[in-house]
Amino acid sequence: MKSFKFKQFEIQQSSDVFRVGTDGVLLGALANIHLADNVLEVGTGTGLISLMLAQRNLNANFLGIDINNKAVDLTKLNFENSLFKLRLKNILQDFKTFKTEEKFDLIVSNPPYFEENSSCKDILARQTIELNFHQLISKSSKLLSESGIFSVIIPFEVGDYFIEMAKENQLFLNRKINIYGIENSKIKRLILEFSLTDKTLIESDFIIEKSPRKYSDQYLELTKEFHVFGK
Known part of the structure; x- marks a missing residue:
């Protein structure tokens, strides 16, 4: 499968691992990576999100975990081929049984969100078979x-449910x-950020395309340090 530059x-891709997509790029x-020193990504896939965050914060160290052997191998390859490889580590690990004495300044995830169904496409990455919202939230807290x-x-459709579940686990919505x-x-979609402290919510809007297949100025500005294309 063609790599994504x-x-x-550069992100090497595989038909067995969830590919580079807009959700991960966003x-x-x-x-919010700026004040983080110690970052955990849950469900790395190709390693895209950690690589983008490593580019944005040149001091942070990253640990990526995934339950999919093929995703772990692909992430390892992409990490090792990057300029940031000394700060990037990934392991084969089920987040539900992950044990560590470390605390993380940022835990980031593009989690599976479809209920279990008959689709055979990207089952672990898309469906809440191995990791559901409650498990993700509870462990992250x-x-x-x-x-x-x-x-x-x-x-967007599961946002209220996710926010309420987070609150039940003492995680308060700070940014939406x-x-x-x-x-x-x-x-x-919603990007939601939570912390252990109840703060004033900061809410904003983001538009990906201003017309079909025409990126918005907002998206082009956001990704100008990442995407090869320009306006």
């Missing part, structure tokens, strides 16, 4: 540092980005 790194470009951030991208696929359409 960014300005400072989370990698928008997650225990691994965050005192000032840490838990950052996810999820479908409403993602519109195209201008004047319905909200498609």
Whole structure:
């Protein structure tokens, strides 16, 4: 499968691992990485999000985990071929049984969000078979540092449910980005950021395309340090 080239790194892809997509690019470009020293990515896939975050924060160290052997091998390859390889590590690990004494300043995930179904496409990456929202939230709340951030991208339709479940686990919504696929359409995705401290919510909107197959100025500005193309 053809690789995906960014300005400072390249992503090798595989038909067995969830490919580079807009959700991952948005989370990698928008997650609050600036004050983080110790970052955990849950479900690395190709390693895209960690690589983008490593480009944005030149001091942070990263640990990526995935339950899929093929994803772990692919992430390892992409990490080792990058300029940031000394700060990037990944392991084969089920997040539900992950044990560590470390606390993380940022836990980031583009989690599976479809209920189990008959589709055979990207089962572990797309369907909540191995990791559901409750397991992700509960475990993340225990691994965050005192000032840490838990950052996810999820479908708009499950946003209220996710936010309420996070609150039940003492994770408070601090930041909410409403993602519109195209201008004047319905909200498609949410980037949600939580912390252990209840703060004033910062909410904003983000538009991917201003017309079909025509990226918005907002998207082009956000990704200008990553994507090879320009306006």
